[in-house]
Amino acid sequence: MMKEQPYHQLIIYVAVYFFFNSFLLPxxxxxxxxxxxxMVYFLFKEREIKKIYVWSLALLIPIPFHVLQGVVVNSYLISSVMVFTALIFLICVYYAVKKYVDILDSLFRKVLxxxxxxxxxxxxxxxIPGIRDLFWYDVPFSKGxxxxxxxxxxxxxxxYYSLIMMPVFLYFMMRVFYDKEKHSLLIFLASVIPLLLSLSFGVIGAFLLAFLISVLVFWAKIPRTLKRFSILSTLFMLVVLGLVFILWPQNPIYFRIENIFHGQDTSAMGRLVYSFMFARDIIVQHNIFFGIGPGQIKIIAHDMIINY
Known part of the structure; x- marks a missing residue:
């Protein structure tokens, strides 16, 4: 009974975070x-409120330097508040997971x-076009x-959807790999299919890269089922990619990969090239150690962002 009470309380917040965090909001x-x-009340009740004070000091250090070099006050204050709320969220989640780790499996299972x-x-x-837009993203994901x-x-x-769901998907994938799920095929499909339907190259690519590195580094320690899965899945992917390349060379996935290597994919270029290029050009003109401050990028680099 004691475990049911925090579960019923937390499942509401968990559902909001994973599914409705921006629903009907500006x-x-x-x-x-x-x-x-x-969240502040939760930390206060758990006697962890002092952690906010400690980490807030780190946020205060750059403020004098930002003010001296000049900022647009409204944008600076609003963005600073947003950064502060993100800090509180991070601290709160850390201590919530630490305290309720015994019901984390039940929460993740409900989310899945x-x-x-x-x-x-x-x-x-x-x-159905009218309802479809609520569930599906219809913006072209690469030039052409x-x-x-x-x-x-x-x-x-x-x-964003695939990113926030990744902890849940990864949790159950690892349980399947370690043979801890009774209905492993259903759990695996429930984790993989939504990820594939999101067509998020960044999230999927990061997952595959992290998975490959982890398998290579910890090869001697991972269970036999995971070793077998790694080998078979790698061979299967190579065969599938080869067949797709032969039978359907102009498929959207290869087309986007080609755009990425030619520097014509706006999403990849924005995340991997332009963002660092903007950061370099901006900090060399302002403050190389503390940057320009929260909320100033859209003001200082407005024309640069529009052009790219």
């Missing part, structure tokens, strides 16, 4: 931001089940490609 605003006072239900609904409404619908559910973008 762009940029999240329910977890609005719930910051609740709810997500599978929403994915099923999203597939059903796929032919037609619109390919990508799963986003109630978030504002497909990559």
């Amino acid at each position: 762009e940029g605003l999240l329910y977890t931001t609005l719930l910051t006072p609740v 089940l709810i997500n599978a239900l929403f994915v099923f609904i999203a597939l059903i409404v796929l032919p 490609l037609d619109v390919i619908l990508r799963l986003k559910l109630f978030t504002y973008e497909a990559s």
Whole structure:
């Protein structure tokens, strides 16, 4: 009974974070931001409020340097508050997971089940334009490609959806690899299919790279089932990629990869090239150690961002 009470309390916050965090809110605003006072109260009740004070000092250090070099006050204050709420969220999640680790499996399992239900609904409404936009992202993901619908559910973008769901997917994938799930095939499909439907190259690519490095580094320690899966899945992927290249050389995936290598993919270039280029050009003109401050990039680099 004692375990049921925190579970029923936490499942509401967990559902909000994973599925409805930006639903019906203005762009940029999240329910977890609005719930910051609740998180502060949780930390106060758990006698961990001092952690906010300690980490807040780190946020205060650059402020004098930003003010001396000049900032747009409104934008600076709003963005600083957003950074502060993100800090509180991070601290709160850390201590919540630490305290309720024994019910984390139940929470993640419920999230996986709810997500599978929403994915099923999203597939059903796929032919209905009016409702489809609620579940699917319809912005072209690379130059020269037609619109390919990508799963986003109630978030504002497909990559964001796959990113926030990745801890849940990864948790159950590892349980399957370590042979700790009774219905391993269903759990694995419930974790992999939504990720593939999101077509998020960044998240999927980062996962595959991290998985490959982890397998190579810890090869002697991983269980036999995971070794077998790693070898078979690698061979299977190579065969599939080879067949796709031969039978359908102009498929969207290869087309986007080609765009990435030619520097014509706006998403990849924005994350891997332009963002660092902007940062370098801006800090050399202002403060190389403390930057320009929260909320100033959209003001100082407005023309640069529009052009790119």
